[in-house]
Amino acid sequence: MHYLLRLFVQRLALGLLTLFVVSLVIFLSIELLPGDVAQQVLGQSATPENLAAFRRELGLDQPAHTRYLSWLGGFLQGDLGNSLISGLPIKDLISERMYNTFFLAGFAAVISVPLAVLLGVIAALYRETFLDKSINVATLTAISVPEFFVGYILVWLFAVELGMFPSIANLSEDASLGDRIYRTFLPALTLTLIVTAHMMRMTRASLINLLALPFIEMAQLKGASQRRLIVIHALPNAIAPIVTVIAINLAYLIVGVVIVEVVFVYPGMGQLLVDSVAKRDFTVVQTACLLFAATYILFNLASDLISIASNPRLLHRK
């Protein structure tokens, strides 16, 4: 148990270190800018006095490490600074959008995770049959086409031809849960299709990898049925890889929302990030990137920790 705990703490420390280094990279990347932020924002015609005032206002006259510490400190206390272009507090810009993005990603996750594991088990159970091959072709296609293609096909089918769902997912702030689900359905379905394809393929692959191991052969020889073989013998041993796959895809979901949000004009973080990149609003981009990267890293860290915890071999160290 002691050994497991140490492994856990090690992984946790490594994850936090990564997070710290990534925040440093995101902060310092602005320093790569040719010229400086003030010059970029105010343009070539700005007077030296204007530039100096702008720098003082943003604290750009401070050395980089002081600025980094106050940025990170503010971040941890919930003070995210102001937008470079509009001057509004970033916190007000993103709080609503953060919630919307997590709602969309969560919605997609609730559908896609059970669906992917189920389809993966079915494909492994009936491997090399027509069913397995059709699932294989369908998922390969879903992975290969761009996300916006999937999104627009669904818009065309469900919004234009069938008229069942709205093509634009605009949310009013006081929308009821039912209305929210109704309006978020198409973007969530798009994400589900993309992520399920990835997860299902990996679930199938990790199950089939296991089937070559001796204990499966043993079960086969004692006459266990195909179904029993997969569900009782293989599946428990595939939990670690499957959980890893799910966590990786949830991390991907958080990132994949960017394009899907733009397709459906969904008021989330991805839309905000893309708009801010186009406007070159550095402070908003930094904040949004850090939030996206942090979520991604935390999901990956969680997958590491769960796969350690679900591996009983680690309990008895040789």
Place this chain on the structure above:
Amino acid sequence: MNAILHELRKAPLTAKFGIAVVLFYIFVAVFAPLLAPFGESEVVGYEYEPWSAVNWLGTDSLGRDMATRMIYGARNTIGIALVTTMIAFAVGSAAGFFAAVLQGWVDQVLSRAVDVVISIPTLIFALLLLTIFGASVTSLIGVIALIYATFVYRIARAVAMGVVVMDYVEAAQVRGEGLWWIMRKEILPNAAPPLVAEFGLRFCFVFLTISGLSFLGLGIQPPAADWGSMVRENASLITFGDLTPLIPAAAIGLLTVAVNFIVDWMLHKASGLKT
């Protein structure tokens, strides 16, 4: 030559299909000016004209011929993705081989730097860097090549690690060959086969990432014809039940599927030869 033809004839149907599609795309990209009925950004009629004998796929949001832009798009979109992948492979595998041969602190510094870049989601990091360098084709190629070079680095390093322990590398070191010579003459030929299959897969990722960024308006810039931006510019047609704007997106998907089929076949063959 005959041996190659013989191999091709034995290839599974999916691989043949993949090769045919890729050859067709290359043909269209190379001969774009000869195949296209109009100029790349020439305005030939009103906005959103329907399909006709003159404008095969109708016209786009500015009255430019869709079919012409599809053909030029093959050249721009695939060309830029290919150049980016090649730069990523040149930089990534050179750095990977370098780390594998020298090891020690060089390997540590490079590998940890790569770890950091990989821990940031690709699209997010690309958006961050594009904010800094501005959206242009040069910065697009540079940024995406840099990000994907990190993935190539990991594979190249892992493959090269297996090669540097071979006696012939040691022999070359003992007879005093330089670092560059060892990387080029000893490691590269032996690390090439797995890297070629990887090239196909990475090309798909790069192609999809660049199309995605262009769709977001942050990749290939107008007036250059490009499949990702074409979808974005004409997307409003879809709400009127017209699927023409999705043809470029389907073209992207078809090429990705085709390359995947070829890579699958190559990997299958490679694994089959070992056993």
